[in-house]
Amino acid sequence: MSTELLVHPCFEPQTGTWQYVIADPSTKVAAIIDSVLNFDPVKSMIYTETADLLLALVQEKGYTVHRLLETHAHADHLTAANYLQGKLEKIQSIRPEVCIGRRITEVQDRFAQKYGLSTDEYIGVFDKLLEDDEIFKIGELAVQTLYLPGHTPDHVGYMIGANVFCGDSLFNADVGSARCDFPGGNAVDLYKSAQKLLSLPENFRIWTGHDYPPASEGRSEPLPYMTVADQRKANKHLKLGTQAEQFIKWRSERDNSLAEPKLIHQALQVNIRAGRLPRQTEGGYRLLHVPIKMEGSVW
Incomplete structure (x- = not known):
């Protein structure tokens, strides 16, 4: 069975997101991981520039995309999965x-209640719900689903040969780790998930879901992956020897100081719908709800 893999990392700078087009070179069957649908919060406008670049890459390489893979319900960007699904179906039949x-069903129920969504807007919107350690194929490549909770309770990664697409379970060494303060997130779980990744063979590549190059560390260009060996040696939050209690205390204190992600409300409402947009109103608008916090009593 082939274990080789073609990887095309595609960086979306507005949200610092790494998207991946991965393909089996022998069959040219491909998958896209964690695609981005652009959103301008000032204009309240969705546009498809980044997703269209993914489509152009797929067509240029002659790939046939069989799966659109999500690592979790993102709180910082909208998924382009539904848009890409419709476009790809027309292009490749x-x-x-x-x-x-x-x-994801737990996350859908939680946020549907928060944002007032009816069940018919999110039940069954994903084509396939993957089991822990489930193995499926991309062409002749075997892909194993890894359960990696902590950042969110639904979080998974995808292992192909010596490659793991870990989403937000581990960032590059000079960035460290993702926050755990979203509903259902848990620093204890994230520590365990990181240890699962760091226990892999040293040559394995861990492809991250985001990168925020820290200028203070002298790095300006985003990196899509680091090896397990590099992460064990240098990860600023989780390097070899970091104790669970130490990480959990620091992560919890850090998360308490963070503001909400800028696109959290728009992203979650779209992402629990698998990238589908709200239905149009009679006036032709699509509405996303934004919770309002009140200081003092309501008048």
Whole structure:
């Protein structure tokens, strides 16, 4: 069975997101991981520039996309999965499946209640809910689903040969780790997930879901991956020897000081719908709800 893999990392700078087009070189069957649908919060406008670049890459390489993979329900960007699914079905006459870990149902129920969504807006919107350690194929490549909770409770990664696409479970060494203060997030779980990744063979590549190059560390260009060996040696939050209690205390204190992600409300409402937009109103608008906090009593 082939374990080789073609990887095309595609960086979206507005949200610092790494998207990946991955393909089996022998069959040219491909998947897209964590695609981005652009959103301008000032204009309240969605546009598809980044997703269209992914489509152009797929067509240039002659790939047939069979799966659109999500690592979790993102709180910092909107997924382009539904948009890409429709476009790709027309281009290649094959409808790719939108896939995510099975615990997305817990996240959907939680945020549907928060934002007032009816069940018919999110039940069954994903084509495939993946089980822990489930193995599926991209062409002749075997892909294993890894359950990696902590950042969110539904979080998964995808392991192909000596490559793991870990989403937000681990960032590059000079960035460290993702926050755990979203509903269902947990620093204890994130520590355990990081240890699962760092226990892999040293030559394995860990492809991250985001990068925020720290100028203070002398780095300006985003990096899509680091090896397990590099992460064990240098990860600023989770390098070898970091104790669970130490990480959990620091992560919890840090998260308490962070503001909400700028696109959290828009992103979650779209992402629990697998990238589908709200229905149009009679006036032709699509509405996303924004919770309002009140200081003092309501008048």
